[in-house]
Amino acid sequence: MLGRTANGVFWMARYLERAENTARLLNAGFRMALTRDVATAQEEWRSLIVSVGMTPTYEAAHGQDYSGPAVWNFLLREKANPGSVLAMIEGARTNARGVRTALTREVWEAVNESWMQLREALARPVREASLGQVLGAIRRQMTLVRGAMDGTMLRNEIHNFTRIGTFIERADNTARILDVKYYLLLPSLAWVGSSLDNVQWDSLLRSVSGERAYRWLNAGTMDPRGIAQFMILDQRFPRSLHFCIDKLRSNLFGLAHEYGHETSAHELLRALGTQFHETTIEAIFEGGLHEFLTAFIACNQQVAQAIEHDYRFIA
């Protein structure tokens, strides 16, 4: 396959994943804000902007106005935000168009249809009354695309590059959300390990669609350390870092198998995989959660760059 095609499916998948994750994040934030007083709600909304790493861009456009509609419209559709859901859907569709021959008809149509529907849904500022509906539509459309990929794509290198894009992006997003929210939520380090009954923790889990799974696994006890462990190390949870790394490894393994040799990306990822297998949540907290997540985000990015380079994404 062409290097440009690999680049196209990789970024298509990343953009779709980011659009979906932004919708999840907003959904959790919206629920949260509904149950808070104005000042706390503003803090909640601000944390969303921080999680996506957009504070300077946001404040350039809105100053200190962290009201709900300003934040959700910024994240969903504002031109000033290059990472808005609308920009992501457009980016995904542009990439899909550029690599149409690598996609099945069903995948292309799912992406194209998502773009047509969401472009329409996000054509005007979203009002509070329709926010839930719009967020639902985003997740539903992304699910549709994923279903088409799962059900129709040949399990070959094209599929591998698509999946690699998905999990690079997902790992990055989960790590960022955890990094930002954890410290906002934790009044003091002394709380680590203590039992909490706090809707805010529920909101953190909700932003990665993990609230039910976590409750089920932990019989309803909210424990900050347990939540961190769940989001970082639980290999069963599809949005945990460890799960993403496993998926990255299996897809990179698929490429090595098909191409008959490994690349520098394999080495980087092997080291990261070993680290995850050997570490414990206690060790992570000992070295500092923030430090751990920052290093992880950088390492994840390195893997992405190595893949782009090793597989000749660009000339």
Add this chain to the structure above:
Amino acid sequence: MNHAPSSFDEMITADGAVRPAYAGYRAWLDAQEPAALRRKDAEAEGFFRKTGITFNVYGDNAGEERLIPFDMVPRIITAHEWRKLSKGIEQRVRALNAFLHDIYHRQEIVRAGRVPQRLIAQNAAFLPQMVGMVPPGGVYTHIVGIDLVRTGPDEFMVLEDNARTPSGVSYMLENRETMMAMFPELFTRVNVRPVQDYPRRLAKSLAACAPAGCGDRPVVAVLTPGIYNSAYFEHAFLADQMGAELVEGSDLRVVDGRIAMRTTRGYQPIDVLYRRVDDEFLDPLSFNPASVLGVPGIMDIYRAGRITIANAPGTGIADDKAIYSFMPEIVEFYTGEKPLLANVPTWRCAEPDSLAYVLEHLAELVVKEVHGSGGYGMLIGPTSSKKEIEAFAAKLRAKPDNYIAQPTLALSTVPIFAKSGLAPRHVDLRPFVLVSPQGIDITPGGLTRVALKPGSLVVNSSQGGGTKDSWVLED
């Protein structure tokens, strides 16, 4: 302009009877609920949007994608009519290739005084880089679109030859898909010759033109200018259907004396490049140095016989509108036969007598730019205002070489499904022809373009025309 009373309608005779070609279709149509048909009509648009069969109109909102309207009444050609047409098309395509070979070699036709030297030497479509070289397999125009118009029961004429990179074949295929999806029962009632194997035939024909020594599975790639090109959908569609890579200039480079594409495993050589990039942009080292759409050095590799470029560079000299008027002579010169398909009578404004006539009769004529395409830069006398005609006359006087003129033809009509029911509209037909050393292969039918406004003669999609599924009946 109202639709001329003398226009030949392909479905209905002057006294209201249904012509034999449409008998089966009409019987089916009369049994349909009008409301149900209208629903189907609306469905068709959704189908095209969803599939992304769109084209970009230059000068429109940047990046805006539009649909070419699809009309669900098919255009039907009998087996007998098609046999005659294909013979004429085959003869013409053979002559076009012979002409190109001659023009880039001894120019016998110029020596014989049948085509003026100035039309060749001063023509921007003539590429000196092609002089003296023979493309692999001796084929110049691998894919040709011959635009035909009809003015009577037996009168088919060639309006234009498209010997560069004719487009529209994806519409031919998708229109048929759409018809079969919407009205499957129709195809069991009427025996229509299939067109769906065009991509397979294209792949086979291109492979047969590969440079010598490529083995039996040559690597074919489609070169597109990219997603912002108006025909990008078609490029992707054809590559997909052929199982070929769809490449852009930035994917290609010269590696070890071959053209190679950058794959995830390294550079892989290409044997046949079906390019949908104009000559001018093909090689910045040979042509437009600012081009980023082509491949630097590809002309050297081509001249060394290490890649097939389809269509060959420089084929534009054969479909130039000034050359067009010489096609009857060209056909006769190379085939030794009388042309089976007529040309539309054409005045060459470069000739003083013709110019004088054209200037006097502008209100009746269609005047076209010699190098124009897509219906841009033309004058349709009968539908133009006095002011428009005067303005055009000034342009014509200033640069007569730049124009040809033709009578306003009473193009045949085929009904479309309009709001009020069936209504006649003018049509043309572009059959698609594949050329390889193994022969000339014409897909039965082609793309019917239809003017959607009553009486309009402009069928170009860029100017609001639509398309129809085109049927050639089985014997």
